Amino acid sequence: MSSTLLLILELFGIAVFASTGALVGVRKELDVFGVAVLALMTGLGGGVLRDLLIGSVPPNALEDWRYLVVPFVTALVVFMFHPVFGRLEREIMLLDALGLSLFCVTGAVTAGAAGLNVLSASALGMLTGVGGGMMRDVASGRVPVIFRGDLYATPAFAGALIASVVHAMDGSPWWYAVAGATCLVWRVLALLRGWSAPLPPGTLRG
Amino acid sequence: MSSTLLLILELFGIAVFASTGALVGVRKELDVFGVAVLALMTGLGGGVLRDLLIGSVPPNALEDWRYLVVPFVTALVVFMFHPVFGRLEREIMLLDALGLSLFCVTGAVTAGAAGLNVLSASALGMLTGVGGGMMRDVASGRVPVIFRGDLYATPAFAGALIASVVHAMDGSPWWYAVAGATCLVWRVLALLRGWSAPLPPGTLRG
Amino acid sequence: MSSTLLLILELFGIAVFASTGALVGVRKELDVFGVAVLALMTGLGGGVLRDLLIGSVPPNALEDWRYLVVPFVTALVVFMFHPVFGRLEREIMLLDALGLSLFCVTGAVTAGAAGLNVLSASALGMLTGVGGGMMRDVASGRVPVIFRGDLYATPAFAGALIASVVHAMDGSPWWYAVAGATCLVWRVLALLRGWSAPLPPGTLRG
Numbered sequence: 001m002s003s004t005l006l007l008i009l010e011l012f013g014i015a016v017f018a019s020t021g022a023l024v025g026v027r028k029e030l031d032v033f034g035v036a037v038l039a040l041m042t043g044l045g046g047g048v049l050r051d052l053l054i055g056s057v058p059p060n061a062l063e064d065w066r067y068l069v070v071p072f073v074t075a076l077v078v079f080m081f082h083p084v085f086g087r088l089e090r091e092i093m094l095l096d097a098l099g100l101s102l103f104c105v106t107g108a109v110t111a112g113a114a115g116l117n118v119l120s121a122s123a124l125g126m127l128t129g130v131g132g133g134m135m136r137d138v139a140s141g142r143v144p145v146i147f148r149g150d151l152y153a154t155p156a157f158a159g160a161l162i163a164s165v166v167h168a169m170d171g172s173p174w175w176y177a178v179a180g181a182t183c184l185v186w187r188v189l190a191l192l193r194g195w196s197a198p199l200p201p202g203t204l205r206g
Numbered sequence: 207m208s209s210t211l212l213l214i215l216e217l218f219g220i221a222v223f224a225s226t227g228a229l230v231g232v233r234k235e236l237d238v239f240g241v242a243v244l245a246l247m248t249g250l251g252g253g254v255l256r257d258l259l260i261g262s263v264p265p266n267a268l269e270d271w272r273y274l275v276v277p278f279v280t281a282l283v284v285f286m287f288h289p290v291f292g293r294l295e296r297e298i299m300l301l302d303a304l305g306l307s308l309f310c311v312t313g314a315v316t317a318g319a320a321g322l323n324v325l326s327a328s329a330l331g332m333l334t335g336v337g338g339g340m341m342r343d344v345a346s347g348r349v350p351v352i353f354r355g356d357l358y359a360t361p362a363f364a365g366a367l368i369a370s371v372v373h374a375m376d377g378s379p380w381w382y383a384v385a386g387a388t389c390l391v392w393r394v395l396a397l398l399r400g401w402s403a404p405l406p407p408g409t410l411r412g
Numbered sequence: 413m414s415s416t417l418l419l420i421l422e423l424f425g426i427a428v429f430a431s432t433g434a435l436v437g438v439r440k441e442l443d444v445f446g447v448a449v450l451a452l453m454t455g456l457g458g459g460v461l462r463d464l465l466i467g468s469v470p471p472n473a474l475e476d477w478r479y480l481v482v483p484f485v486t487a488l489v490v491f492m493f494h495p496v497f498g499r500l501e502r503e504i505m506l507l508d509a510l511g512l513s514l515f516c517v518t519g520a521v522t523a524g525a526a527g528l529n530v531l532s533a534s535a536l537g538m539l540t541g542v543g544g545g546m547m548r549d550v551a552s553g554r555v556p557v558i559f560r561g562d563l564y565a566t567p568a569f570a571g572a573l574i575a576s577v578v579h580a581m582d583g584s585p586w587w588y589a590v591a592g593a594t595c596l597v598w599r600v601l602a603l604l605r606g607w608s609a610p611l612p613p614g615t616l617r618g
Contacts, residue, residue, distance in 0.1 A: 025353070031403035033360055034353025048259070053460070055469030057261030062326040069325070082406050119481070120474040134551070139340070141349045143553045147437070147446025154445055197443035200494055231559070237609035239566055240559025254465070263467030268532040275531070288612050345546070347555045 010106070011070045013099030018043035018071035020096055021136045022078035023085055028140050032079050038136055039075035040068070046131030050107050050124050054114040093191055100156050101184040104129040105176050108160040112167040121167070125160025126153055129183075151190035151197050159183030216312070217276045219305030224249035224277035226302055227342045228284035229291055234346050238285050244342055245281035246274070252337030256313050256330050260320040299397055306362050307390040310335040311382050314366040318373040327373070331366025332359055335389075357396035357403050365389030422518070423482045425511030430455035430483035432508055433548045434490035435497055440552050444491050450548055451487035452480070458543030462519050462536050466526040505603055512568050513596040516541040517588050520572040524579040533579070537572025538565055541595075563602035563609050571595030 021042025025035035044061040051059035061067040078085050085092065107128025111121040130146050130153045137144040146152040162179035165171075189195065227248025231241035250267040257265035267273040284291050291298065313334025317327040336352050336359045343350040352358040368385035371377075395401065433454025437447035456473040463471035473479040490497050497504065519540025523533040542558050542565045549556040558564040574591035577583075601607065 026406045028349065028353075029405060029409050030349075030353040031405050033403045034350070035406070037353065037359070052258060052464060053470060053474060055261075055467075058259060058320070058322055058326070062259060062322055062330070065323055065325045068329060079406055083408070114470070116470060116474055117477055119477045120470070123480060124474070138551055139344055139350065139353075141347070141553070143440065143442075144446070144551065147440075147442045147449065147551075153449070197445045199441060199443050200438045200447070200491055202495070203441050232612045234555065234559075235611060235615050236555075236559040237611050239609045240556070241612070243559065243565070258464060261467075264465060264526070264528060264532070268465060268528055268536070271529055271531045274535060285612055289614070345550055345556065345559075347553070 006106070007066075009102055011066060013102045014043040014067065015070050015074045016092065016095045016099045017046075017132050018074040019078050019085060019092055020133070021071075022075045023082065023089070023092070024136055024140050025075075026079065026082040026086075030140075032076070035079050036072055036075040038140060039078070040071045041139060042132040042136040043071035043074070044068075044132065045135040046103060046107070046128040046133075049131045050111065050128045053124060053127075054111055054116065056110075056114065094188060097184055097187040097191065100129045100152070100187060101159055101180040104156040104159040104183050105163040105180045108163040108179075109167050109176070112164050118161075118164045118168050121164040122157060122161040125163060126157040129153075129156040129160070151195050152187065154197060155183040155186035155190065158186060212312075213272075215308055217272060219308045220249040220273065221276050221280045222298065222301045222305045223252075223338050224280040225284050225291060225298055226339070227277075228281045229288065229295070229298070230342055230346050231281075232285065232288040232292075236346075238282070241285050242278055242281040244346060245284070246277045247345060248338040248342040249277035249280070250274075250338065251341040252309060252313070252334040252339075255337045256317065256334045259330060259333075260317055260322065262316075262320065300394060303390055303393040303397065306335045306358070306393060307365055307386040310362040310365040310389050311369040311386045314369040314385075315373050315382070318370050324367075324370045324374050327370040328363060328367040331369060332363040335359075335362040335366070357401050358393065360403060361389040361392035361396065364392060418518070419478075421514055423478060425514045426455040426479065427482050427486045428504065428507045428511045429458075429544050430486040431490050431497060431504055432545070433483075434487045435494065435501070435504070436548055436552050437487075438491065438494040438498075442552075444488075447491050448484055448487040450552060451490070452483045453551060454544040454548040455483035455486070456480075456544065457547040458515060458519070458540040458545075461543045462523065462540045465536060465539075466523055466528065468522075468526065506600060509596055509599040509603065512541045512564070512599060513571055513592040516568040516571040516595050517575040517592045520575040520591075521579050521588070524576050530573075530576045530580050533576040534569060534573040537575060538569040541565075541568040541572070563607050564599065566609060567595040567598035567602065570598060 018039035022035050022039040025038040044067060048059045048061050051057060104125045108121050108125025111124035133146060134144045159179045159182050162182055163176055166175040166179065224245040228241050228245040231244040250273060254265045254267050257263060310331045314327050314331025317330035339352060340350045365385045365388050368388055369382055372381040372385065430451035434447050434451040437450040456479060460471045460473050463469060516537045520533050520537025523536035545558060546556045571591045571594050574594055575588055578587040578591065
């Protein structure tokens, strides 16, 4: 895949993630600045965490100004027109699945290229996908949604695991598309059919 | 500016930040140790985050023992005499504005010197100023105050932006004073006049 | 001490810490994935934070797959049989004291070997011991227990301080056992006798 296309996809994924952060901020009635910070955190947090953990500093997000401008502008747009975005939440969740699929694969490959073993690279790939959302939830004072029966991180781990194995075996790049598609299909089906992860034995579903 | 004067200013700023953390801890009825950890986090968090993100490890705060001793002693003093400090909260907020102005400038310059572009250096400068307070609020279980209509981070970003541009253009050091003064005056006026950042359209002010 | 024995002790400590994270997750009725993430965070968080701060990246926890597998399997076991573990909480707290004693010493020595001064190395040793538990509590939406009158971090700091001094003075390795025992005995006595750290003057004990 050309690196320009990859950059465009990444910025698109960051914008979608950022819009989920901005929406949470608007609902918590944060000011414009709080909304922007929450959006930046959600859009960039996973990648920054990954870069810190593999020692690639400064992180990508600080090397290229577009990584900062995209989530910032997204935040302003959501802030201004939040009723529109609020009504599109289902559509945003579907786009979010696309971002998740992309980041779990690129995260795993980046970690593998930095010399991590397959298991660690898979964990970091997953973290790249879910880290921003976790920070969003902790900073806005709610238990991370990925912790609560919403099937989000499992598909990300599956995609990252496939991508890590492909990377370790020097497989054809086409397999990365399979890795991403696995995460995407699983996550979208979970959304559409209301699948969720198992709760502790004995817990009644709310 | 002589480096001794800068160090004294920095330690002063850390002590002021730490005292805000210690006061939050006392009000949450934490024990002496919780108060100390919260004070250390508030005083040092922003700078440590900046150092991690530019790859300057170990961070300053761990290289020089004074960076640990100052917020620790501050925490003990606030713990012992918290009724006095509680009554001085307004004065502490004004000193806090001084710390904010200092850290947004030194943070931006440090980040610029590490090779970051102007936008990233401004973001990191702002983070140096507000990061400790964000950690304080998240760790003590409240939504960060800088997210809630309190004009805090915008002045810090303005100061950091001016400082980054000056640094990038190799401008006269006097301009750093202008950068700091911009943040300081803006923040103090916001405090005195109750200015706040815009809330999402449609939100009623509490 | 042979490095194999040390590794086994470390993995044991990680498993105990992870089980406390998994129990919190089960009680918050998180799904299996949330329980696993919380367990990983609790088991590995302190060491990862230490490694980030001394610039030892990727952190140990990502270099050796066993560091990921042990807390993950622990989480699954606790998830399945949580009523059993719930009844053993007191015993788990005693084992947790063992993990704390181990990590404050190994953390302090690792930090000292990385060139930090005695005070910073002690602080990092303590952070290695308590960092995972802090992350667990913040991520699950409660004020960290180590902040609330539970004598937890003070013994860890004491152990780390002794270990740092021994390391700086190139003392006999036997002294590390003394450092760990100091933390262990203090923490266990605090548990058994209900000792707690001082609250702010004027606060009534709940």
